[in-house]
Amino acid sequence: MIAKTMQDTPTPGASANDDIGTATRIELYRLQVEIRDCEKRAYDLFLQNLVKGTSHLSLGQEAIAAGFAAAMGPKDKSFCTYRGHAHTLARGVPMEKVLGELMLRDNGLMRGKGGSMHLTSAEHGVMGSYAIVGAHLCIACGSAWRAQYQGQDDVTVCFFGDGTTNIGAFHEALNFAVIWKLPVVFVCENNLYMEYTPIADVTAVPHPAADRAAAYGLPRILIDGNDADEVLRTARAAYKLARAGGGPSLIECLTYRHSGHSRADPGKYRPPGELDKWLERDPLKIYRGRMAEFGISPEAIASVEATSKRKVEEATTICKSAPPASEHLLTADVYADGGWAWRN
Amino acid sequence: MAELSYRDAVIRGISQEMRRDKDVVLIGEDIGKAGGVFKATVGLYEEFGPLRVRDTPISEQAILGAAMGAAMTGMRPIAELMFAEFAAVCFDFIANEIPKQRYMTNGQLGCPLVIRFGNGAGVRFGAQHSQSIENWTMMIPGLKVVAPSSPVDIIGLMAAAVRDPDPVMFFEHKALYATKGEVPDGEIVDVLGKAKILRPGRDCTIVALALMVPRALEAAGILARDHGIDAEVIDVRSLVPLDTQCILGSVVKTGRMFTVEENPRLCGWGAEIVSIVADEVFWDLDGPLVRITTPHIPLPAADNLEDLAIPSVTRIVERVSRVLNGSRT
Numbered sequence: 001m002i003a004k005t006m007q008d009t010p011t012p013g014a015s016a017n018d019d020i021g022t023a024t025r026i027e028l029y030r031l032q033v034e035i036r037d038c039e040k041r042a043y044d045l046f047l048q049n050l051v052k053g054t055s056h057l058s059l060g061q062e063a064i065a066a067g068f069a070a071a072m073g074p075k076d077k078s079f080c081t082y083r084g085h086a087h088t089l090a091r092g093v094p095m096e097k098v099l100g101e102l103m104l105r106d107n108g109l110m111r112g113k114g115g116s117m118h119l120t121s122a123e124h125g126v127m128g129s130y131a132i133v134g135a136h137l138c139i140a141c142g143s144a145w146r147a148q149y150q151g152q153d154d155v156t157v158c159f160f161g162d163g164t165t166n167i168g169a170f171h172e173a174l175n176f177a178v179i180w181k182l183p184v185v186f187v188c189e190n191n192l193y194m195e196y197t198p199i200a201d202v203t204a205v206p207h208p209a210a211d212r213a214a215a216y217g218l219p220r221i222l223i224d225g226n227d228a229d230e231v232l233r234t235a236r237a238a239y240k241l242a243r244a245g246g247g248p249s250l251i252e253c254l255t256y257r258h259s260g261h262s263r264a265d266p267g268k269y270r271p272p273g274e275l276d277k278w279l280e281r282d283p284l285k286i287y288r289g290r291m292a293e294f295g296i297s298p299e300a301i302a303s304v305e306a307t308s309k310r311k312v313e314e315a316t317t318i319c320k321s322a323p324p325a326s327e328h329l330l331t332a333d334v335y336a337d338g339g340w341a342w343r344n
Numbered sequence: 345m346a347e348l349s350y351r352d353a354v355i356r357g358i359s360q361e362m363r364r365d366k367d368v369v370l371i372g373e374d375i376g377k378a379g380g381v382f383k384a385t386v387g388l389y390e391e392f393g394p395l396r397v398r399d400t401p402i403s404e405q406a407i408l409g410a411a412m413g414a415a416m417t418g419m420r421p422i423a424e425l426m427f428a429e430f431a432a433v434c435f436d437f438i439a440n441e442i443p444k445q446r447y448m449t450n451g452q453l454g455c456p457l458v459i460r461f462g463n464g465a466g467v468r469f470g471a472q473h474s475q476s477i478e479n480w481t482m483m484i485p486g487l488k489v490v491a492p493s494s495p496v497d498i499i500g501l502m503a504a505a506v507r508d509p510d511p512v513m514f515f516e517h518k519a520l521y522a523t524k525g526e527v528p529d530g531e532i533v534d535v536l537g538k539a540k541i542l543r544p545g546r547d548c549t550i551v552a553l554a555l556m557v558p559r560a561l562e563a564a565g566i567l568a569r570d571h572g573i574d575a576e577v578i579d580v581r582s583l584v585p586l587d588t589q590c591i592l593g594s595v596v597k598t599g600r601m602f603t604v605e606e607n608p609r610l611c612g613w614g615a616e617i618v619s620i621v622a623d624e625v626f627w628d629l630d631g632p633l634v635r636i637t638t639p640h641i642p643l644p645a646a647d648n649l650e651d652l653a654i655p656s657v658t659r660i661v662e663r664v665s666r667v668l669n670g671s672r673t
Binding site for chain 2: 077109110111113114118120121122127128130132134135136137138139140141142143144145146147149150156168169172173175176179180329332333334335336338340341342343344
C-alpha cells in the first residue's frame, strides 16, 4: 500500500546499506520516544485538569516529526499546525517549556500568551504553530523567499494535515513556491481524518497531497510516515534539492493518530479494528524492530527510554510548581515598543 | 520644491525606501512590468529589478503570507493588494496572522511590513471596488493604520511605515492619485500617529481623512465666506496610533466637532473619535458631536448615485452650517 518514495529505500536487514548509522538511529528513536512520553503526559495532565484550553496530540505520528527534524540544521526553519507539540519538541525545545505552555503557566514557551496551538521558539527555528488551517503554507513561502533573496542556505519546512489540502491557501502556496523556486518543503501528515470526517469522503483524489503534486509540476512523493528511516531519507533528499536551488517538494506521509482530533474527541467515528491495525504499525514498534535488525543493543534502547521518562517527570514537577501567567503581560507586546498604546 | 502627483508620490516614497535598504522589497499583482493597475509603481521594476519588485499570481493569501514570512525572518516587504476590498479574500492574514504574531509569541517574532490598499470611491467601480475599508483594519489590535491625503504625506508616511517595526496598513485613495501638491526635495520621513491641523479655526472642528480632507478644506472656505463660520480642519492621517491630543485640544478650543467619513456609518472611525471626545472633554462641548458619513449602504456604480452617497463639499457645508446656526438661535 505504500508507493515508491523519491529514492530507493534500502531493504532492512543486517546486510542492508546502513546509510543512517547507529548514532542517528538512536537519535531518531530518542526523539520519537520523548515525543510519545511527553504527549502521553500532556493527556494525563489534561485528565487532571492541569492542561487547559484545547490540545491536539501527535500520538502515532512521531516518526514524521523525528525524521524531518533530525535532517534539519540549526538554521533551518519549521512551521507547523496546532498539532505542533511534536514538531516543537523535535527541534530541541525543552519539555518543560512545551508542557508549561500547555498548562498556561509563566514558565511556558510564550509564558502562557499563546497556548497549545501556537507553540513558537524562534531560537530553535520553530517559527510558529498556526491554528487556522492553510495560512502557514503561505507564510512558509515568505520565509523561504527571504532565504532565497538574502542568499542564505537554510530550508523552510512546513507541516500540515490532510485536511489542509482542501483549502485555497494550500494551492496558492504550492503554485507560489514552484514559480519562485523557493527552498521550502511541504509535508502533509495524512492521518486519514480531517477532523472527525475521513479525508477520503471529502477529497477528489485518493491521496490528498501526492495526487495533486502533478498540478504544480512536482513529483508525486508518498511515503510511509510511520517509518522514521524512510522519513529521514526523504527529508534529506528534499532539503538537498531545496538548498541546491531545485525548488520546493511536496511530500505526503501516511500515518494515523492514535487519539482523537483534539482533547474533546474520543474518536468514536473510527471503524472497529482500524486503530488496532494501525497500532501494529506503531512507529515506535517499527523502530524498535529496526534497531534490533541493525544490532543496536537493548541497553542503549533502554537508556533512551529511561532518560525520556526522567525528563518527563522533571518537566512535570517544574510545570506543576510554576506560577500562572504573569498579569503584567496582559497588555505587553501588542506592538514592537513592548506595549499596547494605540493613542497618545 | 516641486509639484508632484499623489500617484508619483507613492512611487517616490517607495523608491526612497528601496534605495536606502535592500531588504525593502515590493510584491503584488501587476506591480512590476505593468507598473501597477493604478500606475503607482511605474519605473520601480526598471530601477530595482525583478527580484525586488516581484509580480505575483492572483493569490492574495500567498502575497500576504509571503510578506509575513519574509518580515518575520528579516525583510521589510511592501505588499500591494490592488483594490482595498481584496483584503476580504486574505483577511485571515490581516486579522489573525500578521497582527497577533508578536503578542502570541510573547514578543519573539514581529511582522515589520506594509500593506498598500487602493481605497475609496469616486471612480464609479461599484460596490466591490469602491469601498473605504480602513475601519475594517482599525479594529484589530496589533495593526497600525494610515491614510494620507496629500503627496507630501504619502512620501513621509510611506517612509515611516516601511521603517516601523509593526505591520502598517497603508490606504491610498484611488480618487486622489491624480491630485497634485508641493513636495520638498530630498528625503522625507514623517512619523506615524500625528494628525495635522490644516486650517486653524475658532468655531468648530472638522475631522477628516483621505479624500474627505480636501472636501473638508473646501467646505471650510465656503463656511467662512458664506456663513461666517470659522472651522478648524484636522487631517487625522493615522487612525492607529491615533493622535487624540491634537483632536481633543482642538475640540476643547472650538467646543464643536464634526467628523467627515467615507466609510459607511456603522462602526466608522469617526464613531471611535466621537466616543473619545464624549468621554474625555464632554464638559467643554457646546453642542452635539456630529458624524457626516456615507449611509449604511453598499456603494452604487452610477456616478450621480455615488456622488449622493459619499459626503460632498455641499453636504458638509449644509450640515455644519445648519447645526451651528441652529445652535446659536
